[in-house]
Amino acid sequence: MGSVFKFKQFDVEQRDCAMKINTDGVLLGALLEMDTSAAEPQILDIGTGTGVIALMLAQRYPTAQVIGVDIDETAYLRAMENFSRSVFHERLKAASGTFHLLDGANTYDLIVSNPPFYTNSLHNPNARKKIARHTDFDFFDGLLRFAANNLRSEGSLSLILPTELAKEVIFQSHTYKFVLHRKINIKSFEHTETIRCIITLSRKEGGLLSEEEFIIYKEKGIYSDRYREVLKPYFLAF
Template sequence: MGSVFRFKRFDIDQSGCAMKINTDGVLLGAVAKHNHPGHILDIGTGTGVIALMLAQRFDKAKIDAVEIDPQAAERALSNFNCSSFEERLHLIQGSFECIEAPDKYDLIVSNPPFYVNSLHNPNDRKKLARHTDYLFFHNLVRFSAQALKNDGILQLILPCELALEVINIASTDGLVLAEEVKIKSYPDTEYIRSIISLTKDVTCRQVRSSSFVIYDDRGVYSQSYRDLLSSFFLAL
């Protein structure tokens, strides 16, 4: 398989990146929403796929994408520069905690590392991309609470158990759960991921909840998945 993944309106060169395009990332890129986002931040952009998907979906938005791994950041920048969305995409190499944005964000998204309390991968760069601990999420939530506009939204895709932990962490920094999309591989299997939307609106009392199934059967995408990704994937 080649290192270039071709979408309908952009290409992603993954060569040299520790973490490749995955289902979590493209689901978040397709599901993340805000009514009229003018300024978006993608934390841990990797290859840049989520940022590019959001640039395609929100044609007026400016998007900052931060990546701590120098090689991945270089590849994401190249992918941005080769796209028709180049002028609205800004790559920041480093930690999100070092960002000094002149304006606050309408939408912050992240497909973060989530191997909390697990064994570190022996490959150092993959360890950096996939391993974290709860301090990371405390810092991410605290940063987002400060960097979001009053009507801003933080959206993350996480394993279900970790999503519950992050919702609890968020409550200590003034962010509350507004919406949750629970994801399962097949109709008769357990939920494996949650996309959570956290907001500053503490008056939000009714959480919108929905479910999403990726496959109807082995190798057969559900109609919901096909509808969601049809604007991006050549095969759909």
């Protein structure tokens, strides 16, 4: 199998990346909603990896300026390569290092992340995969603090997380005056448990604006109509 994943409007080279394109990432890119009146929305993708979410958002929001940052040097170089080869290259930028280095450098309409979420779990012996997939809750506290400091007043933070971790992050977000505005509960099949949640937090007034259920498979090996619908703008198979 080749290392290039071809989308309708861009290609993603995944060679040597610790985290490949996965269902979590593409669903986050396809399902999150950004509320902004800005002529050129500013988006930050934290832990960009191959850059796939940044590329999807550049496609979805044709005037957005998107920065993808990753602590892994190889991922940063691969994202930069994928950005430079895309038709959106003038609106995409890759940054190397921890997102904390960007503190105060800009303000954003949207901060998005498909973050490491195996908190307090056994360490993966592969060092780069350990960085990409394992973290302590301090990571999320730092992410919330960063978002509080760097989002515009109407801006939002969107994350995809396992169910229990999503609850913890929502609870901790209150410390930074965030409110849960949207929640998408993702299930593999209609009658199975929720496996992931896409949560959107902001400091705008009001409570939960919408909560919905998203089913990936109609039956084993067959994607749901909704899955095909939301990924049709991106996937060649649809």
